[in-house]
Amino acid sequence: MISNKINRKIFTLLKVQYSNMLEYRVEIALWAISGIIPFFMLNIWTNNNLNESINISDVLLSRYFLSAFFVRQFSVVWVVFSFEEDSLMGKVSPYLIQPLNPFFRYFAQHLAEQITRFPFALIIAFFFFIFNTESIWIPNLGILLLSIVSTFLSFLIQFLIQSIVACLCFWTEKASSIERLLFIPTLFLSGLLAPVVSFPKYVKSWIYLTPFPYLIDFPANLLSGNETNISGGLSMQILWIFLLFPLFKKIWSEGTKKYTAMGS
Amino acid sequence: MNLRKYLKVYKKFLHTSLASELEYKTNILVDLITAILSLVGSIFLLSIFFQNNGYIGGWKFEQALIIQAIYTILNGITNTWFNPNLTEIVKHIREGTLDFVLLKPIDSQFFISLKKINPSGILEVMLGLLLLFFCIKINQINLNLSFLTLSSITISCSICILYSLWFFISTTTIWFVKTWNAIEVLRSFLYIGRFPLNSFSFSLRIFFSVFIPIAFITTIPSEVFLGLSVLWKILLEVIVATIFLITSRKFWLFAIKFYSSASS
Numbered sequence: 001m002i003s004n005k006i007n008r009k010i011f012t013l014l015k016v017q018y019s020n021m022l023e024y025r026v027e028i029a030l031w032a033i034s035g036i037i038p039f040f041m042l043n044i045w046t047n048n049n050l051n052e053s054i055n056i057s058d059v060l061l062s063r064y065f066l067s068a069f070f071v072r073q074f075s076v077v078w079v080v081f082s083f084e085e086d087s088l089m090g091k092v093s094p095y096l097i098q099p100l101n102p103f104f105r106y107f108a109q110h111l112a113e114q115i116t117r118f119p120f121a122l123i124i125a126f127f128f129f130i131f132n133t134e135s136i137w138i139p140n141l142g143i144l145l146l147s148i149v150s151t152f153l154s155f156l157i158q159f160l161i162q163s164i165v166a167c168l169c170f171w172t173e174k175a176s177s178i179e180r181l182l183f184i185p186t187l188f189l190s191g192l193l194a195p196v197v198s199f200p201k202y203v204k205s206w207i208y209l210t211p212f213p214y215l216i217d218f219p220a221n222l223l224s225g226n227e228t229n230i231s232g233g234l235s236m237q238i239l240w241i242f243l244l245f246p247l248f249k250k251i252w253s254e255g256t257k258k259y260t261a262m263g264s
Numbered sequence: 265m266n267l268r269k270y271l272k273v274y275k276k277f278l279h280t281s282l283a284s285e286l287e288y289k290t291n292i293l294v295d296l297i298t299a300i301l302s303l304v305g306s307i308f309l310l311s312i313f314f315q316n317n318g319y320i321g322g323w324k325f326e327q328a329l330i331i332q333a334i335y336t337i338l339n340g341i342t343n344t345w346f347n348p349n350l351t352e353i354v355k356h357i358r359e360g361t362l363d364f365v366l367l368k369p370i371d372s373q374f375f376i377s378l379k380k381i382n383p384s385g386i387l388e389v390m391l392g393l394l395l396l397f398f399c400i401k402i403n404q405i406n407l408n409l410s411f412l413t414l415s416s417i418t419i420s421c422s423i424c425i426l427y428s429l430w431f432f433i434s435t436t437t438i439w440f441v442k443t444w445n446a447i448e449v450l451r452s453f454l455y456i457g458r459f460p461l462n463s464f465s466f467s468l469r470i471f472f473s474v475f476i477p478i479a480f481i482t483t484i485p486s487e488v489f490l491g492l493s494v495l496w497k498i499l500l501e502v503i504v505a506t507i508f509l510i511t512s513r514k515f516w517l518f519a520i521k522f523y524s525s526a527s528s
Contacts, residue, residue, distance in 0.1 A: 053316035
């Protein structure tokens, strides 16, 4: 009975958000295009033969960057920007009255957007294969499923981090600038611009303790068939989720206590 | 001439927008840290590219740093003027407030392009200048009058091209209403400006010189700094910048003919 109700809630939320996102197809297509930076990076790597020094062949490297593109496409998070706008406009108050944590609404929004984005990402990948026919590969089913799981876990980690930042909106008006600050290490250390194996030793010694390489590098290595520690990577991802979730719950309950609606 | 009037109006713009921005002092600090980290990140990425190679696309590490410096200066200018103002066009059109701009006895493009200022971008420009002076020192560039004129001409042309690109895309909002993401696409392409053009493959080089002239924006000024630039390239940049400025002006005048205010 209860699980039935929850199922219905999830289904309705997703349906509403999916039809909402379908309205903005062009915008989402443009957003998908704006994620093609990994391909430019690949061009620098192969055009200057930089990959010889890290012992990755051209084909494997191009698969890596294509996978990085895919992982990035399905782990983009923007909850802090939506939440900031809603809280500045006073839209959070009605959400708080509802018997549902507003972050479920944002979560459904992200999932719906990913479904909308999927065909565009496929089209971009199709064009990539036209130009790089030799890098076509079909990962086996098990690997494919594992990399979908790890991409989803990466999305969850980023969603939790950003939700924690978003909760800072209860204290400050410009939480999104903190997000822009956090985005810089994510950009450079996650493996979106260069695979983590190519990093110098003094960085590699500590980077695997941070969440960054598990956001893009690990799922992309998994999907592209490059060497990686599957069980280690997955357990680190789950560990980070278990660390971040209580933090989010804490800051959310503190924040809602602090929150005063406009005009109060 | 009403130049004096425009100067007076601009002074008022500066005053009001600085007053409102300085309300968020920590925000400026966070933005400055973001700019510093993003510069450190790109130098880190460059150092990965150079760790086993002496040259990338014919550029040494010290020379490639000049491109980073110029990119940082231009990015600072973008964040100071273009980003806060031109993203506002989208808001004007969605909320119908463009009417108020068009009714004012002042040029609408002037008003829309210079109304706001973001002081943290100026700090980023200074950061870029610091790096540039450091590069001048390590590359042993001797400063003389012709060098100074040429470099300031090329950098001002880059600013004009950059402004026109931003303004052009923001203007399309009049037809498409929501173009946040078109700006994101531009941003991701501009990211290429951090690397020497020669490090890309031939087809991408053509693309970035003909369709989106990112090549002109950072590579040509950097070549001037190194004394590698030939006269025809500088002349070409001046011509391209003029064409871009004139076209973007014409396009704006053409576009506002199609503007129908809200509820009409």
